[in-house]
Amino acid sequence: MDFYNIIFFLFALITIVSAFIVVTSRNIIYSGFSLLFTFFGVAGIYVLLGSDFIAVVQIMVYVGGILILILFGVMLTNKIVDVEIRTGASHMLPAAIGVGILFGALTAVMVFTGWKSEPGLVPQTTTVDIGKLLITDYVLIFELLAMLLLVALIGAATIARREKE
Amino acid sequence: MALKTETMVLNMGPQHPSTHGVLRLELELEGELIKKVIPHIGYLHRCFEKHAEAMQYNQVIPYTDRMDYLASMYNNFGYVIAVEKLMGIEVPERVQYIRLIMGELQRIASHLVALGTYGLDIGAFTPFLYLFRDREKILSLFEMTCGARLLYNYMWVGGLSHDIHPDFQRLTKEFINYFKPTIVELDSLLSYNKIFIERTANIGILPVDTAINYGVTGPMLRGSGIKFDLRRNDPYSIYNRFDFDIPVGKGLVGTVGDCWDRYYVRVREMEESLKILEQAIDNIPEGDVQSAIPKRIKPPKGTVYSRVETPRGELGYFIISDGSTNPFRVKVRAPSFVNLEVLGELCKGHLVADVIAILGSVDIVLGEVDR
Amino acid sequence: MYQYFYELLGSEILATLITAAVPLVNVLLAALIGVYLERKVSAHMQDRLGPMRTGWHGIFQTVADFIKMLQKEDAVSTEVDKKLYNLAPVLVFTGSFAAYAVIPFSSKVIGTEAEVGIFYLLAISSLVVAGILMAGWSSNNKYSLLGAMRSASQIISYEIPTAIVVLSMVMYTGTLSLDKMSQMQTAYFWNWNILGGAEFGFAKFLLIPFMIVGFIIIYISTLAEVNRTPFDIPEAESELVAGYFTEYCGMKWAMFMLSEYGNMFAVSGLVTILFFGGYQSPLGYFGDAIGVHWMIPFEQVFWFIAKGWFFVFVQMWLRWTLPRLRVDQLMSLCWKYLIPYAFVNLIIIGIITLL
């Protein structure tokens, strides 16, 4: 097996196993920390795909921001740890049908798509291209998102302030 | 919508790096905000007062050493003054002078510990060691005089255990000259450091009326801006012969009565002590330091209350004599104990980190709090 | 470096392992020397001697410590969450170890010439945050939890001024790669970014004050990111005993320490690369002068390590000088002082660069 393949499967394994734990664990802290590994696995796969910028963003935003936020929330509400989370299976049949359809659809897409394959592609850095695209083609969306985040930030701050008084 | 929150109870101590011994503080927290502070004391209780009843008058002196172990000399001082008052002994001039010099040296030594550990509480490690280095010099002076570095048993009823060493005056003068620049260095390294000011200014403000209501004395009371010092207001020994100022908190960087003021009062007090030392060290009259020591210490029936200004505040001894060789009762008004009471008042609404800053500025010695 | 070993050994796996081992050795050495240096610096600043018994002037003190750590009983409290408790030091150490992958010790000694190097460096530090939170929570100790919370909020907050200053430097140099950044500041110290960069002209002199401001900001905020005094409140011993690693002992504790000292050198390296020419010599290369070109990488390694250790020394110097801030003051310093200054600085540097 190729060296890159080994690494790929390693990351895939990390992603899938930890994602499984996220869903099935009864301890919410465990779920939170497993999410960390899921994000890392995904970031690793991004790297293997040659999109290093996206990988780093993945780590920075999801691990450095969102995950820490989740963990903060969980830890500050200290009683939540003791709560038994209901993760037992219920409504097996409808769920099975729904998941089955989705799985079939995904498989069909994977099988019938004509994948472009370019052997021997040297990974090129994507940062410059992303930067250029963001500021030319997608500048409107970019700016709108920035506005949205700003509004959310101000909103959160306002609510938090009112709480204190 | 009001969020439902819970308070957290945090036990700070008795095993904690900065409770200055074995104090236990029960903190009720809301996040990191203090709702309530309950000090639990008694972990260092050694029954001083009960012990004293079983001892002869002079045997009590080594026990007084162990109350405020950072200012043992002054504890001796207070006790012997009380017994002398009870017996009506006039001590020789030489003894008076030596006692005063020792007392002021002890005040500097004690303040050095207080300031050093205060810096340590705030997180500055280096000033702590600089100050301890200087304190060692004072302890060496004591060791030269009476043979012990910490628990002196130096002042006896009616006299002193030893006369001063022939070199003592010279070395003390050397120390005074050495120590003056050190205070300047301390000021620039710690007192006026921006971070230190941020940590201590406007923290734990003790208003004058609260201070008086709680009976707070010493640098804490003076930090709140009241010029009250027993060396001036109720002079004992020969303090009324010397010229010195009583530094008070002025709120130079914050509000009057905050932690920084209490800290700074101590720094200035060291300077005043140096002033007293300079006046006294050259004028020690000749004489015999043991001439007035009674053969048997058997005070007449009666009671006495005598108070002195230790580095921590008003130390009072209340002694009841039943005419025998043992005191019938010795009650101590410990300044640390009284000053500690006000902690709950000071800490309200501050953060956990401030509790450390406030506790350090109160400057308690658990040996004295619990006795 | 990977390429070099690949060509030398012809095996991908071996080349990868060697390339990965170099940062590991760096981390271990950084910790080993760092702990010794910390002791000696603190001792001499406090008029003490410090370790004097193990070897000449206690030079083997850290080695002795390390052996002691290895021998220590691995005491685990019964009330801890064992899985996370054991995982946390590994995660923290991985975080600081991974940072070394992109640090160029010379033009040849670099783990990976990743184009997003500096970005990666900022991102990977979040792993440390997760590890710290994990340690604090799993210890089942209130002091640990408080310490972990403080630490996490502190690191996340101070990432912002760091990122802004890094951004201004990225804008100025036009690259995210640490190696390229170092290369741009060619040998001789007047070409360093702190003195306005390699391009000579009016803009160079205009930039100098803003570069110095940027340097001060990033130095302060990286100091906070590695939890050093005056920002060591997560492990403030006078308040929280030892913060998030109160409950740890033996080798696990040593791993936290290792990563702390590893991080110290890593952030010093970052500052060096951004402002002080990275591995470039301040006075030109000796190898160039005498025509022995293979010597240059070695000189570069020397200069990088010397500069890195100088900044580590300054960190220690600060630690043994200053008291520590309170948690809310720490935040207000970050949000009210560093971030506005950093933003203004960013805009000014941007304008100057455009001109």
Add this chain to the structure above:
Amino acid sequence: MKQYLKNTWDGIWTVLIGMKITFKHLFTPAVTIQYPDVKVPLPERVRNRLYVNIDDCIGCDQCSRACPVSCIEIETTKAIPGEDLGTTSNGKKKALWVTKFNIDIAKCCYCQLCVFPCPTECIYMTDVYEFAEYERENLVYKFSALTETEAVEKKANFEKFQAEKEAQKAAAAAKPKEEQKPVN
């Protein structure tokens, strides 16, 4: 705004002042010493481990009574006539066998109160301060010159002497009684 800039300036400036001071200290010689290799010279009045020169001790028990923590334990036996105990260095005649002179140095509080009342100046404080022990019993210092068997012997001697004296007394007392008997 002015306050803001002042804060910034103060922060940086005071930090630099502090750094200057600590940097200066980096080159001042250390004040600490390498303890077991180098030792501080002790002043002559230093108060450390108690020592008893038992040859001079007259067994007066004054030190034991002066001790506030009762760490000195003294037992004595009177000498019987004819036994010569010698004199102390300052010429006092000894009249008691000191069968037991134990100082529990673990209890000792180094107050020096025992030293002053001693009439022969045989108990004093030395400059020995390194006397840590692994066992607490080893801190009980036995100063008596007599071995235990000797002590028992002396005690027995005295008791015998006492008993003989009692017997003589009794005999002396009995004699007149006997003389009286016939009178009754």
